[in-house]
Amino acid sequence: MNRRLLLALGILATVGLSLLPFLWFVLTSFKSQGEIEAAPPAWWPSGSLGFYRSALFDHHLFDYMLNSVVVAGATTLLALLLAIPAAYALARLTIPGKQGILAVLLCVSMFPQMAIAGPVWRLLDTIGGLNHRWGVVLPYVALTLPLAIWILASFFKELPPELEDAARVDGCGPWATLFRITLPLATPGIFTAAILILIYAWNEFFFALLILTQPEQQTLPVGIALFQGEFTMPWGELAAASVVATLPLIVVVLLCQRWIVSGLSAGAVKG
Amino acid sequence: MAELELRHISKSFREQPVLRDISLQVPDGSFTILLGPSGCGKSTLLRIIAGLESQTSGQVCIAGTAVDHLPPAERDIAMVFQQYALYPHLSVRENLAFALTIRRTPRRVIEERIAEAAQLLDIQPLLDRKPKDLSGGQRQRVAMGRAIVRKPKLFLFDEPLSNLDAQLRTSMRIELKKLQQRLQVTMIYVTHDQVEAMTLGDRIVVIEGGRIRQADDPQQTYTAPADPFVASFIGTPPMNLWEGSLMTEGGKTVFKGNGLTLPLPTRLIPPHSTQKSDVTLGIRPEDIALRESPEAVQITGTVELVEDLGADLLLHCRAGERRLVVRTARRADTVQGQTVTLFFPVDKLHLFIDHRRFDPPSATPT
Numbered sequence: 001m002n003r004r005l006l007l008a009l010g011i012l013a014t015v016g017l018s019l020l021p022f023l024w025f026v027l028t029s030f031k032s033q034g035e036i037e038a039a040p041p042a043w044w045p046s047g048s049l050g051f052y053r054s055a056l057f058d059h060h061l062f063d064y065m066l067n068s069v070v071v072a073g074a075t076t077l078l079a080l081l082l083a084i085p086a087a088y089a090l091a092r093l094t095i096p097g098k099q100g101i102l103a104v105l106l107c108v109s110m111f112p113q114m115a116i117a118g119p120v121w122r123l124l125d126t127i128g129g130l131n132h133r134w135g136v137v138l139p140y141v142a143l144t145l146p147l148a149i150w151i152l153a154s155f156f157k158e159l160p161p162e163l164e165d166a167a168r169v170d171g172c173g174p175w176a177t178l179f180r181i182t183l184p185l186a187t188p189g190i191f192t193a194a195i196l197i198l199i200y201a202w203n204e205f206f207f208a209l210l211i212l213t214q215p216e217q218q219t220l221p222v223g224i225a226l227f228q229g230e231f232t233m234p235w236g237e238l239a240a241a242s243v244v245a246t247l248p249l250i251v252v253v254l255l256c257q258r259w260i261v262s263g264l265s266a267g268a269v270k271g
Numbered sequence: 272m273a274e275l276e277l278r279h280i281s282k283s284f285r286e287q288p289v290l291r292d293i294s295l296q297v298p299d300g301s302f303t304i305l306l307g308p309s310g311c312g313k314s315t316l317l318r319i320i321a322g323l324e325s326q327t328s329g330q331v332c333i334a335g336t337a338v339d340h341l342p343p344a345e346r347d348i349a350m351v352f353q354q355y356a357l358y359p360h361l362s363v364r365e366n367l368a369f370a371l372t373i374r375r376t377p378r379r380v381i382e383e384r385i386a387e388a389a390q391l392l393d394i395q396p397l398l399d400r401k402p403k404d405l406s407g408g409q410r411q412r413v414a415m416g417r418a419i420v421r422k423p424k425l426f427l428f429d430e431p432l433s434n435l436d437a438q439l440r441t442s443m444r445i446e447l448k449k450l451q452q453r454l455q456v457t458m459i460y461v462t463h464d465q466v467e468a469m470t471l472g473d474r475i476v477v478i479e480g481g482r483i484r485q486a487d488d489p490q491q492t493y494t495a496p497a498d499p500f501v502a503s504f505i506g507t508p509p510m511n512l513w514e515g516s517l518m519t520e521g522g523k524t525v526f527k528g529n530g531l532t533l534p535l536p537t538r539l540i541p542p543h544s545t546q547k548s549d550v551t552l553g554i555r556p557e558d559i560a561l562r563e564s565p566e567a568v569q570i571t572g573t574v575e576l577v578e579d580l581g582a583d584l585l586l587h588c589r590a591g592e593r594r595l596v597v598r599t600a601r602r603a604d605t606v607q608g609q610t611v612t613l614f615f616p617v618d619k620l621h622l623f624i625d626h627r628r629f630d631p632p633s634a635t636p637t
Contacts, residue, residue: 163356165323165343166352166356168322168323169323169343170370171370171374173342173344184360
């Protein structure tokens with residue numbers, strides 16, 4: 001009983017610690033300018049929507065959001081499109097040095113962004129990708145691919161190969177097997193990978209700041225960061241914009257949650 | 272005409288030979304069992320027939336046509352896998368329809384075939400369920416149904432009953448046999464279970480070490496095993512075997528091995544073979560008599576353990592350096608530690624010379 005109590009307290013403390021800054025921002029977003037500056041601080045907001053109005057309409061938050069949707073969506077689709085066949089090949093085919101390939105992939109994903117920022121900028125400059133939304137999509141895809149391939153490969157490996165044999169006997173070619181049998185069964189893995197890529201592309205700041213210098217192409221994190229004026233720090237608008245920027249992600253994760261159930265392949269083989 | 276013909280099939284995985292020169296003819300409408308211990312290559316052979324694996328050399332012919340270049344889908348075969356391999360995201364109905372849908376069979380025909388198979392296998396109430404909601408036996412039926420709806424030239428089974436419990440396995444075995452007799456189709460069935468092999472098949476192909484040891488009907492495989500391996504693999508408890516040599520002692524031919532010396536009648540010995548070093552002598556546990564019988568060699572043994580099987584007794588005896596098992600009707604007078612005289616009727620002795628069966632011309636095996 002005592003252990004359970006301790007466990008509950010521990011969980012509560014951890015969750016509280018992670019949620020507290022976010023909670024503070026949500027509360028701040030509903031405050032008035034006076035309440036933000038009050039000392040001692042006012043905990044509970046009066047429920048003003050002024051900052052939301054200002055963030056959405058004066059600071060063009062919707063334009064940034066549209067850019068983020070395009071960039072994150074394109075990154076997710078493109079990364080999955082490349083990761084699925086790669087992961088499938090790594091999981092199913094006998095490739096010499098397979099473990100080496102996976103290890104190199106892992107190493108690539110650990111490169112500090114700062115170290116590759118220069119070369120990436122030069123490269124994009126050469127091919128004309130600066131100040132284009134596709135200019136950030138390319139490095140995003142490159143940076144998310146290793147993780148996506150790792151997640152998907154481990155999912156494909158767990159699928160019983162007998163199912164694919166059965167599909168071949170039943171008349172499926174490699175593509176039909178992939179689309180009719182393997183992919184439907186790997187749905188949880190695909191959704192898991194997709195959400196991680198989406199979160200990365202949605203939140204990424206550094207490359208976006210570097211590559212997108214025109215406000216018309218900037219994504220949410222960069223746009224919000226640039227709310228800051230020369231002499232002012234608009235806390236209220238920042239808080240409201242952050243809440244608005246986070247909401248779509250929360251909605252997507254909640255919607256996809258039911259797809260991220262593992263054990264979908266139960267019943268295929270002895271179990 | 273042979274439905275399936277294998278011509279000199281060999282298969283190696285990374286220089287490691289798994290199958291060596293397998294040639295086999297499977298007649299139309301027959302139930303052929305590929306039997307052998309695990310790792311003998313029987314499943315690989317089945318996968319080669321299916322086209323899921325390619326042979327290193329040799330040829331596979333189905334209905335008189337070489338199919339080596341054809342993918343599994345175009346060989347007109349259906350396969351039932353050991354782990355059922357039902358598609359978990361599809362309902363039973365969709366599982367049954369899958370292969371036909373891929374082949375663009377008209378909707379009406381698919382419906383008919385499913386209804387037919389469902390009735391045959393008694394799975395109508397399960398059609399709208401997902402595989403995960405089925406019991407092991409039900410999944411097994413669906414897996415068979417998926418093969419049946421295809422109406423293929425050849426049914427391949429890869430140890431389909433090995434995941435079921437003993438009781439279910441027995442009832443499914445009987446159903447499968449009935450099914451084959453009813454459908455009159457050609458089935459090839461891989462198993463390591465000799466009881467399944469004996470009861471289901473009308474032909475047993477015993478495979479060991481990648482080679483066919485014997486291909487015969489079940490009765491012949493049991494009564495006249497081709498070599499010591501088949502003799503020991505078929506039958507529970509296995510045949511008692513002694514390894515030794517033939518030699519002449521005092522004008523008589525005797526078998527000597529494992530501390531046992533048995534005089535053998537001359538007619539049992541192949542001519543010019545009275546001196547042979549690689550000889551195995553065998554007798555089945557149920558063929559050993561405890562009472563004097565005409566024309567029998569006799570030895571003395573000590574009963575070390577008595578196993579009561581209900582209907583029979585198994586006597587584990589020691590004679591010479593080896594143990595042997597005797598199956599006998601229930602006798603109250605046999606107890607542990609007792610010294611018994613065992614009679615080996617001469618016509619029940621199996622003699623293997625250089626690992627090949629030798630049948631004396633006069634005593635034809637029954």
